[in-house]
Amino acid sequence: xxxxxxxxxxxxxxxxxxxxxxxxxxxxxxxxxxxxxxxxxxxxxxxxxxxxxxxxxxxxxxxxxxxxxxxxxxxxxxxxxxxxxxxxxxxxxxxxxxxxxxxxxxxxxxxxxxxxxxxxxxxxxxxxxxxxxxxxxxxxxxxxxxxxxxxxxxxxxxxxxxxxxxxxxxxxxxxxxxxxxxxxxxxxxxxxxxxxxxxxxxxxxxxxxxxxxxxxxxxxxxxxxxxxxxxxxxxxxxxxxxxxxxxxxxxxxxxxxxxxxxxxxxxxxxxxxxxxxxxxxxxxxxxxxxxxxxxxxxxxxxxxxxxxxxxxxxxxxxxxxxxxxxxxxxxxxxxx
Amino acid sequence: xxxxxxxxxxxxxxxxxxxxxxxxxxxxxxxxxxxxxxxxxxxxxxxxxxxxxxxxxxxxxxxxxxxxxxxxxxxxxxxxxxxxxxxxxxxxxxxxxxxxxxxxxxxxxxxxxxxxxxxxxxxxxxxxxxxxxxxxxxxxxxxxxxxxxxxxxxxxxxxxxxxxxxxxxxxxxxxxxxxxxxxxxxxxxxxxxxxxxxxxxxxxxxxxxxxxxxxxxxxxxxxxxxxxxxxxxxxxxxxxxxxxxxxxxxxxxxxxxxxxxxxxxxxxxxxxxxxxxxxxxxxxxxxxxxxxxxxxxxxxxxxxxxxxxxxxxxxxxxxxxxxxxxxxxxx
Numbered sequence: 001x002x003x004x005x006x007x008x009x010x011x012x013x014x015x016x017x018x019x020x021x022x023x024x025x026x027x028x029x030x031x032x033x034x035x036x037x038x039x040x041x042x043x044x045x046x047x048x049x050x051x052x053x054x055x056x057x058x059x060x061x062x063x064x065x066x067x068x069x070x071x072x073x074x075x076x077x078x079x080x081x082x083x084x085x086x087x088x089x090x091x092x093x094x095x096x097x098x099x100x101x102x103x104x105x106x107x108x109x110x111x112x113x114x115x116x117x118x119x120x121x122x123x124x125x126x127x128x129x130x131x132x133x134x135x136x137x138x139x140x141x142x143x144x145x146x147x148x149x150x151x152x153x154x155x156x157x158x159x160x161x162x163x164x165x166x167x168x169x170x171x172x173x174x175x176x177x178x179x180x181x182x183x184x185x186x187x188x189x190x191x192x193x194x195x196x197x198x199x200x201x202x203x204x205x206x207x208x209x210x211x212x213x214x215x216x217x218x219x220x221x222x223x224x225x226x227x228x229x230x231x232x233x234x235x236x237x238x239x240x241x242x243x244x245x246x247x248x249x250x251x252x253x254x255x256x257x258x259x260x261x262x263x264x265x266x267x268x269x270x271x272x273x274x275x276x277x278x279x280x281x282x283x284x285x286x287x288x289x290x291x292x293x294x295x296x297x298x299x300x301x302x303x304x305x306x307x308x309x310x311x312x313x314x315x316x317x318x319x320x321x322x323x324x325x326x327x328x329x330x331x332x333x334x335x336x
Numbered sequence: 337x338x339x340x341x342x343x344x345x346x347x348x349x350x351x352x353x354x355x356x357x358x359x360x361x362x363x364x365x366x367x368x369x370x371x372x373x374x375x376x377x378x379x380x381x382x383x384x385x386x387x388x389x390x391x392x393x394x395x396x397x398x399x400x401x402x403x404x405x406x407x408x409x410x411x412x413x414x415x416x417x418x419x420x421x422x423x424x425x426x427x428x429x430x431x432x433x434x435x436x437x438x439x440x441x442x443x444x445x446x447x448x449x450x451x452x453x454x455x456x457x458x459x460x461x462x463x464x465x466x467x468x469x470x471x472x473x474x475x476x477x478x479x480x481x482x483x484x485x486x487x488x489x490x491x492x493x494x495x496x497x498x499x500x501x502x503x504x505x506x507x508x509x510x511x512x513x514x515x516x517x518x519x520x521x522x523x524x525x526x527x528x529x530x531x532x533x534x535x536x537x538x539x540x541x542x543x544x545x546x547x548x549x550x551x552x553x554x555x556x557x558x559x560x561x562x563x564x565x566x567x568x569x570x571x572x573x574x575x576x577x578x579x580x581x582x583x584x585x586x587x588x589x590x591x592x593x594x595x596x597x598x599x600x601x602x603x604x605x606x607x608x609x610x611x612x613x614x615x616x617x618x619x620x621x622x623x624x625x626x627x628x629x630x631x632x633x634x635x636x637x638x639x640x641x642x643x644x645x646x647x648x649x650x651x652x653x654x655x656x657x658x659x660x661x662x663x664x665x666x667x
Contacts, residue, residue: 059625160626183415
């Protein structure tokens, strides 16, 4: 009898624990790109408030579907969703943190930050119209480099990804031939090149093949010290990918609350803006105000206390002005 | 398996005759019979459920592209929302056939060695090693393929093939292009290593079905080991070996992670084996999580349905041969 009582007691505690935990957990799912920073924030948030955030990085497509079906409290997507889509599915959207895409090359004698490229050259390389590194167009931008007469090996992602979506949107906007022939999306029909799975797949093939070019996330290139290129931005300046140029891109990007912050942060107008950046977004169910408030509280906390952690992990925090716009957007929808 | 095969042919009568008397005897027996029956039928329900979900989820794509059109369209363009299975089917078939070509001789050799040639103290260790090979998770083959095999292929093996076979008239088509190591050939090599254990162990079991008496008579007539294997063992067990081959083919068709890293997922049909390609499973693994439009997702489900049917047919053929082999030789 005594043991039965004991077991009952233990069970009661366990169940109580489970239900208490359930009340204090926020469930989210989606994009894999921001997963490291969300989980770092979640860890610190849990320490500070006791509230747990359970984020599953199942990919943007999955995140959008799960929030559309209302199986999670928030969804996350690397690609901004159009206001029409959000309206149709009764969703709210706001950016949470930013990242960017950089081009990396592997040419003998060319170090990080030495190769100068513009959007037109990148577009022609990925369309297969520029096939040799000593092409006149590339040479004219890089008078100081000695470029080999070698075929360019083009590397792209083989899996669907937000990185590809940002990169192809950049090409589509900067280059009409790309827009006509290929377009933009999480995966596209590449005219040429080899596909690597994930950032590590692309980096691996760029490193190995020689005379190659590929695109990877900024964080991945920085952490692995890959030979990134400079890019010419719409203001006409060659810029290097770093926190300053990304912040400049964010500051001059036109995030409009009226359009649910729908914006591809490519070819930003700023003097020193890096041209291939992007925010990653959070999607909320409009009618579930209580759950939304929990999520919003978390991101508000992260906006206040999470910038340092984000930078450590090589993400670009949102500028203060944008954070205030987002807070106003939350308030307008009665979830802040 | 023989009981199953026999049972399946006459199962209604079997169940009636076997179950009816026992139910009268003992309620535990009835419970036992019901439990086993429920377990078995749950598998059938599960398969049917999977099929229904696949058809339901892909209905949008089936409606838009049709069956024939989908299977014979090469284009796979998520941006323009045009989807066809031809390139993925082609990749699946080429990698499967190539890997079988590489794996079967090795696997049959292993089986012959274990059953006929190896001294008994070697049979155990070799058998265990083969089974260990089958136990390695496929993602490990994938990572090994990406970081180890692909560089070896692109730096050594593929240039060597181009310099030798590539110079011959017909083969030159197969070995055109810059060797990158991300191609049909590398994927097939990895696949062949993965399926060797399956083919080898089923072939070994099939060889073991050869009656000792027949083999001994052949030896008594003065046949050499080679002649016994060639004229007695292989003819006796060829249907069983064939069944094993088709079973491993099913495995090769469905293998995902081992090839996902080394195939590039390029939806194209090119003659050279040194080109990147896509298989059905590689496309699913690479694109499923980020499929952003309904028709895209539905087309991926449609691809999965095509794979399901393909695997089903393959396994059906394999079972047919295995059943025939056992009926013919195990008496």
